[in-house]
Amino acid sequence: MTRAPTPIAFALMALAFLIVGFAQSWSLALTIFNYCLIAAIMALGLNIQWGYAGLFNVGLMGFAALGGLAVVLVAMPPVTDAWQAGGGDLLVAVVLGLATIAGAILARHLLPPGRTRKIAVGVIIIGGFFLARAWYLPATQAIASVNPAHTGYLGGLGLPVLLGWIVGALLAAGAAWLIGRITLGLRSDYLAIATLGIAEILLAIIKYEDWLTRGVKNVNGLPRPVPFEVELQQAAWVQEWSLRLGASAQDMAVLTVKLCYAGLALAVLMILLWFAQTALNSPWGRMMRAIRDNETAAGAMGKNVTGRHLQVFVLGSAIVGLAGAMLVTMDGQFTPGSYVPLRFTFLIWVMVIVGGSGNNYGAILGGVLIWFLWVEAEPVGAWLIAAATSGLAPDHALRVHLIEGAAHMRVVVMGLVLLLTLRFRPRGLLPERIARSA
């Protein structure tokens, strides 16, 4: 097989953005580019799990949502009234919850195995659950009733938003560690179902625990790591550049903001890519491949298979959490209702499979390409259907119906892209390259 033409693939991708820039608008091209970068980071995270280690994680949505939550918890200003209303009780509930877990673990270690131990652990867990709930429920109600139209939640810490990105990664990593401890003994299919369930649970918590996240009421107006367009518009250098390029100062300010985001995302992507490549080419990467290709043999060579799986699961999930945090920051709002598995989990899978699992450049190319197609398939699909049905009257029932359905065309396209890749290029556009020392 010929060497994968990585530079050519990326050059073609750049050309696609130039075409969008000229044909539609530069602002749109930059927006798509920014989201493509975030998609690429998510794909990189999944590639570390699936491509390096063969872990079938379909719970990406949950980790991305956790990252988004971290931004809210770090960057939003605290709501002091809510803290006064229910903060104390809530802390009591949290302490009781932690004490319950600690008690259960202690009982498990101290008591001899047998029926007494099972009953004791059960009693501690159930009793602790109800005890903690006695403080928890009134506290959350009190918090949610503080000015529900604007706050109704505890708010965050009021720290810089970029810190939220790091916390997002850490939060996702912590959740992944807990989940991994429980589920990583399981083989591929079971792990898939388990992660699918975990994502749903994480999302349910984010959606329905209003005191923490405002739930489906969304958190708007997140602090930004870049200046506002209105301020930029007044800046002298922006006005100067807008004159030089012949664009309005307003457009120039919008472009500048988007370029700032692009710079940030690109920097993060480059750092992660460097780490990922270094890890892949190190003895650690070789060990991961050995475990992926033959767990039994790797285990026989003394490698700690479950331990390495846990490590890689945590690392990959942290990257997905980071990407989730970046996405929320770029949107400027946290909307728990917008997390759907198709877009936040399975689309990332399409990216990695199409791009080439095991190859970091492939995952990034897949992320950029698939997100580009996902966004551009909508206008193209609508245009195609309008053209195909142009023979019908504009108010013909079938035509109206088809044009309404055109937005879902891209879902079908993604499925077909995935199926065709599996069939005709099973190793992806940029297949994994294994450097063999002579």
Place this chain on the structure above:
Amino acid sequence: MDDLLNALVLLANFVLIPAATYGSQLALGALGVTLVYAILRFSNFAHGETMAFGTMVTILVTWWLQSHGIGLGPLPTALLALPAGIAATVVLALLSDRWVYRYHRSCRARPVIFLIASLGLMFVYNGIVRIVIGPADQRFADGERFIVSVSDFRAFTGLSEGLALRTTQGLSLVVAVVIVAALFWFLERTRTGKSMRAYSDNEDLALLSGIRPDRVVLIAWAIAATLATVAGVLYGLDKGFSPITYFHLLLPTFAAAIVGGLGSPLGAIAGGFVVAFSEVLLTYAYKRFLTYLLPESLAPDGLLQLLSTNYKFAVSFVILVLVLLLRPTGIFKGKML
């Protein structure tokens, strides 16, 4: 005495009947998943969307029948449309096998490749359903609404609590029993059914004894598609059709199949009921139930709901994890992955 009866009727009305209905719907779904797993050896992630597709076709045919004034009297018209829905879904499943899975089978791909292919088909089905019928909710139940209505029951027994059995609930139970009986008769008594069980137990031995693998696979797909459509239509009649719910049914369905033992039909049924009853029992508010049983001084003031209904997914998940940790092969010894 009346209090005890009232409490029992309350429990039957809000726990027993809904959970049994939901359980039989889940059991049918889990049977399809388990069957595909037994014969083709992968977890079919497109199963939820297959259910949605079959239901969609059934709804479209139901509407067509209704517009021509054809109905079943007290029973929902959808029953009449069901064969058409099943036929369309079987065709879809067979085409998918012909165009997607057969190639991967021919090169003896790893099970996870099949799983990823099923993700691709999930996207395709998902898009088709939304293009054809749209993402909105659809109600298509018609005919008599109740077999036993609350007022009838109260008049008959003189109790203050009422018991309602909706037609769709009764139908779910009856159809599930009929379908399961037919399936077990097929698997246990017919030559084809036996050859499928043989193929599932030991592929190589089955091939040696002259069982044609292509035929077994085709029949497995046809049965899985039938079960998916029936489960989907019953669920849709009972709770209304919206494409997104069918995606979310994937988790409890898989939980049911795994809890029962992946690859074991009996286990799928048991698993369906275990998951359904746990979900309903844990999310039911016991306040009124205990008010009947306890003396007035002890009457509870809270709702006494263990878990908010928002977290019902958590129930299937926790059962799933517990079973995987404590008994990885499921209640009925299924296959160990």
